[in-house]
Amino acid sequence: MSSVNMPQTQAPGSNQFGQGTNSSQGSNPYVNANKRDIGGVFNANIDLFRDPDTGNVTQEQLREIANRPMTGRVAEDNMTMLANEVLRRPELNSKLVPKSEWEPPKADEKNKDLPVGGKGDGLQRQRVENSDKGTGQANPFAGNSDAQLADYALAAFSSLADKDGAITHDSLTSVASGERSDGKPASKAEINLANALLEKGTFFNQLDKGDGTLDGRITRDALDKVSNxxxxxxxxxxxxxxxxxxxxxxxxxxxxxxxxxxxxxxxxxxxxxxxxxxxxxxxxxxxxxxxxxxxxxxxxxxxxxxxxxxxxxxxxxxxxxxxxxxx
Incomplete structure (x- = not known):
């Protein structure tokens, strides 16, 4: 039996349950799904991820879908969560999106003056935390529960962690400004997730204490305790x-x-x-x-x-x- 509840594909303008409502965002049906199930849903809705000019499936279009705000419309939000899940899985991403269509995400002009991997002051942190505000696009992770955020952070742990293998305030700030600790550009989904974690300071401290020590470091075990x-x-x-x-x-x-x-x-x-x-x-x-x-x-x-x-x-x-x- 498939581990994913396969959402129905929809034609533009189709009237599916949940569309046009203000229902709250549901849990991500793809977070624990296997690669085959996610690939099947992706291919069933592949036209959504094609560039409108070239007709090719591209990273840019995938990131654009992933960065959409949640709407309460079930089919649309499922595709937003699907795009985020693909971006969180580099191996699967490379199979679904041709390498010829890969390109590094464009750095946000507002974040160019922010330190990468270094300690920033309160004003700099506030700039990072508010990087999506004023663009008309809400952070898709903003409405997630602590358990859901921990689940996502576990899945993206290597992208969010520093070179010592722990998630810190500095490593999150670096990702939020567009660059991972390994020097690779962060995806939009990773940037959004880092911002969501930074904005929940109390939750960060809860995770920090998860291994019994308040040392500014978040481990996999601490995330797992919140996620499961x-x-x-x-x-x-x-x-x-x-x-x-x-x-x-x-x-x-x-x-x-x-x-x-x-x-x-x-x-x-x-x-x-x-x-x-x-x-x-x-x-x-x-x-x-x-x-x-x-x-x-x-x-x-x-x-x-x-x-x-x-x-x-x-x-x-x-x-x-x-x-x-x-x-």
Whole structure:
């Protein structure tokens, strides 16, 4: 089964669900997709990435699509997120866009006087953080949650990090001004992502503290903890979170959640239901703990019988058991 919900291709002016609305930006359907799925969606919508004058697929057109603001129109926003995902994957980018059509992004005139890789003062940082303001184009990362930003930063870690292998304020400032720490030009998607991270100073500090030390350096592990928080939870925390989201996993008119319901939420079984991002992440984390799922299933029975069904009484009993101090 494909790991991407393939968006429908649309003819200009077609009326698809979500178009013309003010709905908020959904989660990126491509961030965990494999290369084949992304390539399939790209090729199905390839005309969108062609230069209108030459008819060729170009990096310039790809970057133009990636830099569009989110509109709330589902099909259009899906293509914006697709373009950003292609730009974040150089190998895939080189396969989808002919090398003859590659060109370095043009440096923003407003950023030419900014230091690259060096420490800037508050005014210089403000210039970088506001580099897209006044152009009429919003930063496509501006509305992302902390977990989504961490996910994107993980995917682009080598582009955002300094030569020592950590993301710092200086390395982000360098990327935001148009040049990566390795001297290569930053893509528009990388520039936007760096600006989004710089603008969230509190989030930067949270990531900085992620490895237990406030030293101005962000590691992959710190990003992973924010991107995949359920992977770092205790058994008790996982059960408590499942209890809080219990109704999300329930089918209509059912009192019990089955293990198949958890697999549906995790994307391991086909489903017609819509699960929240939090429910999906929790389901994936739970499936990494099959013994915990078995105990969730059998916690309410004296004989520990497993029937594939989890009820609220199961969770109450298991939470009580897990809360007891170990002897």
């Amino acid at each position: 928080p359920h992977d770092y939870m205790s058994e008790l925390q996982l059960v408590e979170n499942f209890d809080n989201l219990f109704s999300t996993f329930l089918r209509p008119d059912e009192r019990f959640v089955s293990t198949d319901d958890i697999r549906e939420a995790a994307g391991e079984r086909p489903t017609t239901r819509v699960f929240s991002d939090e429910a999906k992440a929790l389901a994936k984390a739970l499936l990494k703990h099959p013994d915990l799922i078995r105990r969730m299933d059998s916690a309410a029975t004296d004989d520990g019988k497993v029937d594939g069904l989890i009820g609220t009484s199961d969770l109450t009993n298991l939470k009580s058991s897990l809360s007891k101090p170990s002897e």
